[in-house]
Amino acid sequence: MHHRPRSLLFATLGAVVCAAGLIPAAGEAAVREPGDEKKSYAATHHLTVDDVENINALNDSAPDLPGAGPSLRPPASADDRMTPPAEPLDRMPDPYRPVYGRAETVVNNYIRKWQQVYSHRDGKKRQMTEQQREWLSYGCVGVTWVNSGEYPTNDLAFASFDENRYRNALTGTRPRPGETRAEFEGRIAKDSFDEEKGFRRAREVASVMNKAMENAHDEAAYVANLKKELANTNDPLSREDTRSRLYSALRNTPSFRDRNGGNSDPSRMKAVIYSKHFWSGQDRSGSADKRKYGDPEAFRPAPGTGLVDMSRDRNIPRSPTSPGEGFVNFDYGWFGAQTEADAEKTVWTHGNHYHAPGSDLGPMHVYESKFRNWSAGYSDFDRGVYVITFIPKSWNTAPDKVTQGWP
Numbered sequence: 001m002h003h004r005p006r007s008l009l010f011a012t013l014g015a016v017v018c019a020a021g022l023i024p025a026a027g028e029a030a031v032r033e034p035g036d037e038k039k040s041y042a043a044t045h046h047l048t049v050d051d052v053e054n055i056n057a058l059n060d061s062a063p064d065l066p067g068a069g070p071s072l073r074p075p076a077s078a079d080d081r082m083t084p085p086a087e088p089l090d091r092m093p094d095p096y097r098p099v100y101g102r103a104e105t106v107v108n109n110y111i112r113k114w115q116q117v118y119s120h121r122d123g124k125k126r127q128m129t130e131q132q133r134e135w136l137s138y139g140c141v142g143v144t145w146v147n148s149g150e151y152p153t154n155d156l157a158f159a160s161f162d163e164n165r166y167r168n169a170l171t172g173t174r175p176r177p178g179e180t181r182a183e184f185e186g187r188i189a190k191d192s193f194d195e196e197k198g199f200r201r202a203r204e205v206a207s208v209m210n211k212a213m214e215n216a217h218d219e220a221a222y223v224a225n226l227k228k229e230l231a232n233t234n235d236p237l238s239r240e241d242t243r244s245r246l247y248s249a250l251r252n253t254p255s256f257r258d259r260n261g262g263n264s265d266p267s268r269m270k271a272v273i274y275s276k277h278f279w280s281g282q283d284r285s286g287s288a289d290k291r292k293y294g295d296p297e298a299f300r301p302a303p304g305t306g307l308v309d310m311s312r313d314r315n316i317p318r319s320p321t322s323p324g325e326g327f328v329n330f331d332y333g334w335f336g337a338q339t340e341a342d343a344e345k346t347v348w349t350h351g352n353h354y355h356a357p358g359s360d361l362g363p364m365h366v367y368e369s370k371f372r373n374w375s376a377g378y379s380d381f382d383r384g385v386y387v388i389t390f391i392p393k394s395w396n397t398a399p400d401k402v403t404q405g406w407p
Contacts, residue, residue, distance in 0.1 A: 096405030236304030336398025
């Protein structure tokens, strides 16, 4: 792990939004053997404790309400984050570099691919705007941001938790040597989540929402269609109150109300998916062990529906478990609306850290990972949710099929 002067260090991490772990370390997830201890994001990316603190400080300043952004403000320090320069619309991207089972490229090359593949509006390629390049420069969350069109708000998050497995493991196994009770319970809770099932649940609900929007030209028609579709399959979500965020999520999407987006017409929108990894022990007033080893009761999905209440998510990172240790607070991955049925073949786009080519941190890199790489995570995170958001159908930021890297 390298170290840099405190002043430069603060500037370097003072503007990183992605170090929350957005990229399962290049190679770390792919080559890990079963039973191996997962590395922290900081150790994998050679970040100091000061780096991590400043990354988290920037994340804390992010907007947390629909339509509030873009207004990310770095801490009051020098900011060496740079907005990537514009790329010519007709310039083709270079091939991505294979790294431990994933594809990697520099942010400038990602912009070229984005313009060729994801930028389309009403069938026409668009050059990434300065504002979009500004969003992208923040790293992991920036990749999701530039594709979703608004800062991710995590309102419709889904996960899968096996209650029977959790209870059986608590009663049928014992803590490992030297493991505290809190650490034991946190580990068992983490192992009782199934990210693939959580992802499948989000896809299932997104599919129902897309069907409900097909011929609905106002919100009332969409809600009526959604209730009908959910009732037809006896989905537990059909029993959600009308005031639930399930029914208000579309209304609260800025692009839905924009005349150049959805123009308040649900039939012009589509439901898409992204993912967030984070730490469960976020109660600063609670037990220190919960912040170190996680809170077994926190951020569990509602039985049946799979909905996760994210209202208490404050992007608080895991507390150090030993001196000189630091953990980042979250990690984002973009999925969009891919139609690949096999989760293992899906592609998740994410980044390593904010774009700082003039610092020790260096330029931002963008990755395309298969689901197994993405869901492996780091020791920084014990929760993974799959979130539904909405974008206009005219946006091609979520093509049916994503080719990993570039032919």
